[in-house]
Amino acid sequence: MLATPGTHVPPGDDWVHEVKWDGIRLLAHRTRDGRPRLWTRNENDATLAWPEIAGGGPSVSTGRDLLVDGEAIALNDRGVPDLRVLGERMHVRDARRAARFAEQRPATYMVFDVLRLDGRDLTGLPWTERRAVLEGLAESGEMGGWQVPAAYDDGGMLHEVTREQGLEGIVSKRRTSRYLPGVRTKEWLKFPHRFRGSYVVGGWRPQIGTTDRLAALLVGQPTPAGLVYRGRVGSGIGARESRQLRSLLTDAAASPFAGADVDPAGGVPREDVRGTFWVEPRVVVDVETHGRHVVGAAVLGRLRQPAFIAVRPDLGPEDLL
Incomplete structure (x- = not known):
């Protein structure tokens, strides 16, 4: 319950x-x-x-x-x-x-x-x-x-x-x-008391100058229309967390975020696509943040100053719908 x-x-x-x-x-x-x-x-x-x-x-x-x-x-x-x-x-x-x-x-x-x-x-x-x-x-x-x-x-x-x-x-x-x-x-x-949410990992970016050291995650929120992009999370990912996350993520050929059938970037901003490795949207992580951005008339729902907290093996993407 x-x-x-x-x-x-x-x-x-x-x-x-x-x-x-x-x-x-x-x-x-x-x-x-x-x-x-x-x-x-x-x-x-x-x-x-x-x-x-x-x-x-x-x-x-x-x-x-x-x-x-x-x-x-x-x-x-x-x-x-x-x-x-x-x-x-x-x-x-x-x-x-x-x-x-x-x-x-x-x-x-x-x-x-x-x-x-x-x-x-x-x-x-x-x-x-x-x-x-x-x-x-x-x-x-x-x-x-x-x-x-x-x-x-x-x-x-x-x-x-x-x-x-x-x-x-x-x-x-x-x-x-x-x-x-x-x-x-x-x-x-x-x-x-704090704004914390669970999100699905859809991609990762390596540390500058490396190809295998995970430095940031691209996360999204499952919806009936697909996985909606919520932002890039880099804070809170140290060497130990980087190794743990890399061992859990499975590479994918294309973006799993909603809109991928129209745009290869799947609605992800160009600056976040650059250098990103896409993964199967299976791993759920907890992220702490100060809230979400609202721009103009469109609610983009981007996480503001997000920080990685932990992987949630007790949750699957279907639990977040």
Whole structure:
């Protein structure tokens, strides 16, 4: 279940409010025999990549069958959850490397919903009842090392406090909301403090004087009409990020941006086309920016002062439509 961007924090007793964590969304399943399994939003098995989460939940001694929704977070040097700290971990497929990451920068699993317990589907229950089940599990110690963050009645207060503390934002949830897997709903509203969006990579440009060192990305937004160009992102891409991105991108013969059937540049400005290598539009990245440009009567939607944050292996282009 996904939250819709909100315009104002809803007041009143019909809503409850939670901290919006800057991390990776994960579903976690612990079977009665204690076997753990983790999935990303796009149903990729992530169990190997997060050994401290897979091994840190309810133990086999509880004998419970449990499916929960939550977010893996890690703290930066300022003690604030930061997606960038988890950047390298999202693609780990080697158990020894995952174990090193877990020791050096351990992640914490923040559980905010429960979907199934002992074979019973809880998704049709209102949020208040699911929350009561979750809190009961936490109070009895059956959540193991997984944490259940607090929920708050005063959304305005939480919004201001999270801003002051440098947290990502808040999520407001209607108390009567059922859990709708994979659905983006207005029963959950999100209020980030920074403008951050997810975009699809359609091309890359090398560092001047090189042919293989990735220095900038060309990103777009999926629409029913195709991939619409949103701008070039160079800030935030260091040597480590450059290597990671190059290993994920697959070369393409032509621009994937909308309009490529009319213009080989696909609507991309000439200055951004020069020296660009096109790629298959499969990789999703998070970009932080100050907003979008509006020029004349046409909304070009170009990102202003964009900075690369991280690759999002838990998202596919279809998730952004």
